[in-house]
Amino acid sequence: MMLSLNNAVLLAGALLLGCLLFQPRLLAMTGWRATVTPLASIIGSGFLVAGPILAHAVGPWAALAMLALWGLSYWFGAAIRYNIRYVEPSLAQHPPTYQVGLERASDLALSLAYFVSVAYYLNLFAAFGLRLGDVVDPNWIRIVSTVVIGSIGLLGLLRGLAGLERLEVLVVALKLTLIGALLILLFKVNSAAYLDGSLGWAGTVEMSLWDRLATLMGLLILVQGFETSRYLGDQYDATLRIRSMRWAQWIAGAIYLAFLLLITGQFADSLPAEGGETAIIDLLKPIGSVVAPLLILTALASQLSAAVADTNGAGGLLAEVSGRRIPVRIGNLITALVAIGITWTANIYEIITYASKMFVIYYGLQALQAALAAGRRRQWWRASGFGVAVLVAAAVVVLAKPVAA
Numbered sequence: 001m002m003l004s005l006n007n008a009v010l011l012a013g014a015l016l017l018g019c020l021l022f023q024p025r026l027l028a029m030t031g032w033r034a035t036v037t038p039l040a041s042i043i044g045s046g047f048l049v050a051g052p053i054l055a056h057a058v059g060p061w062a063a064l065a066m067l068a069l070w071g072l073s074y075w076f077g078a079a080i081r082y083n084i085r086y087v088e089p090s091l092a093q094h095p096p097t098y099q100v101g102l103e104r105a106s107d108l109a110l111s112l113a114y115f116v117s118v119a120y121y122l123n124l125f126a127a128f129g130l131r132l133g134d135v136v137d138p139n140w141i142r143i144v145s146t147v148v149i150g151s152i153g154l155l156g157l158l159r160g161l162a163g164l165e166r167l168e169v170l171v172v173a174l175k176l177t178l179i180g181a182l183l184i185l186l187f188k189v190n191s192a193a194y195l196d197g198s199l200g201w202a203g204t205v206e207m208s209l210w211d212r213l214a215t216l217m218g219l220l221i222l223v224q225g226f227e228t229s230r231y232l233g234d235q236y237d238a239t240l241r242i243r244s245m246r247w248a249q250w251i252a253g254a255i256y257l258a259f260l261l262l263i264t265g266q267f268a269d270s271l272p273a274e275g276g277e278t279a280i281i282d283l284l285k286p287i288g289s290v291v292a293p294l295l296i297l298t299a300l301a302s303q304l305s306a307a308v309a310d311t312n313g314a315g316g317l318l319a320e321v322s323g324r325r326i327p328v329r330i331g332n333l334i335t336a337l338v339a340i341g342i343t344w345t346a347n348i349y350e351i352i353t354y355a356s357k358m359f360v361i362y363y364g365l366q367a368l369q370a371a372l373a374a375g376r377r378r379q380w381w382r383a384s385g386f387g388v389a390v391l392v393a394a395a396v397v398v399l400a401k402p403v404a405a
Contacts, residue, residue, distance in 0.1 A: 013181035038248035040305035041225025076363040079370035113358035114314035119339040125303035153336020175301035186262035218400035231316035364393030
């Protein structure tokens with residue numbers, strides 16, 4: 001009886017949110033479309049793996065740990081937003097040599113990270129999708145990944161940013177619908193447990209304080225993706241990109257925090273083991289028979305939208321780096337081809353470690369760029385804040401413990 005009620009709550013929540021999020025007026029809003037790309041990338045693979053990983057690492061403090069990660073990402077996002085407003089115009093005119101050098105180094109780090117992240121997202125997409133048929137053969141995962149990556153690359157080649165964006169807006173609407181429905185069900189389950197006195201919190205495993213900190217430092221990849229706004233200048237002006245990046249980070253932060261608060265209690269009796277990207281399916285199965293299919297659909301929507309967002313970002317980045325000699329459409333195709341190459345020649349779970357560090361290197365370089373620009377404008381308090389962010393990024397790169405290790 002309880003499982004039937006939970007299923008009904010889940011389906012009703014999905015139907016209600018779907019009616020709201022698939023409204024044509026919302027889908028057509030310029031501000032929403034500009035927000036979708038960074039939002040899609042932030043709520044990617046990290047959404048479903050964050051709960052088990054943080055519950056394992058810090059137990060009942062998982063939500064606070066996520067808040068700290070979000071705060072760090074917002075700090076780096078502030079540096080990138082500052083660069084959109086002040087460094088971009090300088091680069092378009094007569095920039096100092098150091099500014100050009102920092103931007104080229106940033107672009108190199110980010111392009112490498114994007115190539116890997118597209119492959120990573122879509123390998124996870126294939127793993128979750130094949131879970132429907134209990135297929136775990138790595139070769140089949142690679143084959144499905146290749147087909148999906150190739151399809152996105154072809155769409156990006158033929159239709160450019162607009163074509164990818166139309167797909168992205170629909171997928172993000174689906175993803176937010178499914179995530180919202182899951183949050184509604186988790187709220188209902190937690191409320192019932194609180195009322196009957198059975199609500200508990202996850203304990204902690206035997207792990208040193210340093211190991212916990214090192215693990216958390218390696219989780220910045222979970223909230224990566226906001227930087228894609230930096231490379232959508234062909235479509236949106238600076239003011240809209242800055243505003244939409246903030247929106248994306250606030251929306252994603254609220255979703256992550258709500259999910260961590262509601263999911264941690266599910267681990268009270270059995271702490272999750274590290275690893276296993278699809279493990280959350282088994283952990284949440286007991287609360288409803290339609291939870292597993294919904295989680296798989298959520299994962300598929302998350303990976304697909306994040307991969308499309310990063311393909312968008314990579315295509316725009318390649319166009320910018322090449323001085324517009326490589327069109328965005330060709331950049332999309334190049335990204336897909338490199339991602340396919342990574343899929344077939346490397347173990348994606350090893351390479352994601354380097355991708356995580358490359359993202360942090362990019363954020364550090366952008367923070368340094370912002371610190372120097374703020375110094376030139378004699379905004380010393382901003383320059384100091386961005387300078388500290390550079391040191392934090394360096395610490396993460398050197399000391400972080402890879403999630404997938």
